[in-house]
Amino acid sequence: xxxxxxxxxxxxxxxxxxxxxxxxxxxxxxxxxxxxxxxxxxxxxxxxxxxxxxxxxxxxxxxxxxxxxxxxxxxxxxxxxxxxxxxxxxxxxxxxxxxxxxxxxxxxxxxxxxxxxxxxxxxxxxxxxxxxxxxxxxxxxxxxxxxxxxxxxxxxxxxxxxxxxxxxxxxxxxxxx
Amino acid sequence: xxxxxxxxxxxxxxxxxxxxxxxxxxxxxxxxxxxxxxxxxxxxxxxxxxxxxxxxxxxxxxxxxxxxxxxxxxxxxxxxxxxxxxxxxxxxxxxxxxxxxxxxxxxxxxxxxxxxxxxxxxxxxxxxxxxxxxxxxxxxxxxxxxxxxxxxxxxxxxxxxxxxxxx
Numbered sequence: 001x002x003x004x005x006x007x008x009x010x011x012x013x014x015x016x017x018x019x020x021x022x023x024x025x026x027x028x029x030x031x032x033x034x035x036x037x038x039x040x041x042x043x044x045x046x047x048x049x050x051x052x053x054x055x056x057x058x059x060x061x062x063x064x065x066x067x068x069x070x071x072x073x074x075x076x077x078x079x080x081x082x083x084x085x086x087x088x089x090x091x092x093x094x095x096x097x098x099x100x101x102x103x104x105x106x107x108x109x110x111x112x113x114x115x116x117x118x119x120x121x122x123x124x125x126x127x128x129x130x131x132x133x134x135x136x137x138x139x140x141x142x143x144x145x146x147x148x149x150x151x152x153x154x155x156x157x158x159x160x161x162x163x164x165x166x167x168x169x170x171x172x173x174x175x176x177x
Numbered sequence: 178x179x180x181x182x183x184x185x186x187x188x189x190x191x192x193x194x195x196x197x198x199x200x201x202x203x204x205x206x207x208x209x210x211x212x213x214x215x216x217x218x219x220x221x222x223x224x225x226x227x228x229x230x231x232x233x234x235x236x237x238x239x240x241x242x243x244x245x246x247x248x249x250x251x252x253x254x255x256x257x258x259x260x261x262x263x264x265x266x267x268x269x270x271x272x273x274x275x276x277x278x279x280x281x282x283x284x285x286x287x288x289x290x291x292x293x294x295x296x297x298x299x300x301x302x303x304x305x306x307x308x309x310x311x312x313x314x315x316x317x318x319x320x321x322x323x324x325x326x327x328x329x330x331x332x333x334x335x336x337x338x339x340x341x342x343x344x
Contacts (some may be wrong), residue, residue, distance in 0.1 A: 010209040018202065023194035036201055037302070043207050044298065075300070104192040115192050135187045165182045172185065 010047065013059035020138050024066055026103055027122065027134045028073035038076055040066040060136060063145040070149065121171040129164035132157055235331045239316075242329055246279045246318060251275035279318040279327060287313045290333070297340065304341040309334055 014021075023040070026035040045120050050060050060068075103122075104115035122130050130152055135141045143161070147154040197205075214332070294307035311334045318327045 012204055014205055014209070018197050018205070019194040020202075022197055032229045038206070039201075040205060041300075041302065043205050047211070100196050101241050105195045106192075111192075114188075118189065118192060133189065137186070138194050163183070165185050168189075169181055169185050171189070 010059050014043065017065065020062075020140065021065055021069060023103060024134050025069050025073065025132075027071060027130050028127075029076065034076060034080075035056050038069060038072045042072040046074065062139065063141060063149045066139060066141070066149045070131075074080060101132075117172060118168075119169050124171055125164055125167040129160050129167060132160040133164040133168070136161055231332065239329050239331055246327055250278050277320060279320050279325075281300055281316065282319045283315070283317040285315040289313050289314065294336075301328045304343060305338045306341050308337045308339060310337070 008102040015065045021042075022035060022039050025039040026032070029035045029038055042065070046060055046065060050058070060098040083172035124134065125133075128150075132146055135146045135149060136143070140147075141149065143154045143157045146152075150157065152160075230237040257277075291311070292309050294309055296304055297304055298304050299315055306331045311332065314331045316331075319325070
């Protein structure tokens with residue numbers, strides 16, 4: 001495989017999956033900048049680890065990419081834990097409004113309101129529920145793949161998904177079509 | 178799942194994650210253009226193996242030569258101790274010692290060259306420029322009694338990681 005082919009394969013792979021990977025990074029971090037940093041760092045790690053002969057040069061499977069994002073987000077959280085605690089008291093209001101900015105596509109004001117409402121509701125539910133919903137709905141993973149990504153049993157993944165939907169039902173207003 | 182949960186699931190499925198900003202997309206595409214490709218990877222692997230192999234060979238040669246030197250020194254010492262005067266006409270003067278040991282007479286550290294390696298980015302997202310300095314350490318022992326010389330050259334290298342200012 002030539003360098004150009006290898007590079008193009010990875011670019012195509014990222015073009016197909018970039019939005020869902022970024023959404024997962026957003027759900028694992030506290031602001032847009034951190035999400036973008038986590039995504040870049042995770043992709044860099046994957047590129048270093050998988051663009052070699054041992055791993056067949058091919059882009060990794062999606063569950064592995066989500067795992068890389070999760071691990072990178074955990075690393076970042078550990079690193080910035082103290083800073084976050086310090087900042088939390090000073091600009092919490094600003095951060096909460098920024099957190100869910102433009103998570104989802106919207107072509108009208110009404111759609112944007114709905115999208116923001118869902119994003120805010122997602123941010124309110126516990127992270128372990130949010131992870132499962134994000135990976136299942138927008139990540140396109142099966143419960144088995146989610147269980148491997150999050151290192152939990154598949155049954156736990158399925159039950160967390162159900163709990164997450166119930167929690168979201170309580171938060172979200174009924175749809176008015 | 179009941180209908181209400183199905184409805185929530187449907188609402189979630191209806192919205193799509195927003196697209197990446199062009200700038201971010203370009204940044205990540207840039208990662209795939211970085212020189213971590215097949216050829217570089219293989220070359221880097223070979224280089225590492227070659228370096229380690231040569232260092233091992235040099236170390237093994239140094240140990241072997243040192244062992245031979247020590248062995249012969251020991252042999253000479255033991256032969257000398259075994260020499261006992263059998264008569265008063267012994268030609269060896271009792272007070273004069275024959276020094277057959279190899280003694281170090283010179284060590285030299287020679288700078289061979291410097292080369293720059295591929296830039297890499299640390300976990301802190303700081304780009305570093307690795308610089309490899311190559312040296313050659315030379316050791317010379319001499320046997321004062323017969324003038325024989327043992328010389329060993331051992332290659333060595335040092336890496337320096339210099340952070341690159343990106344402001």
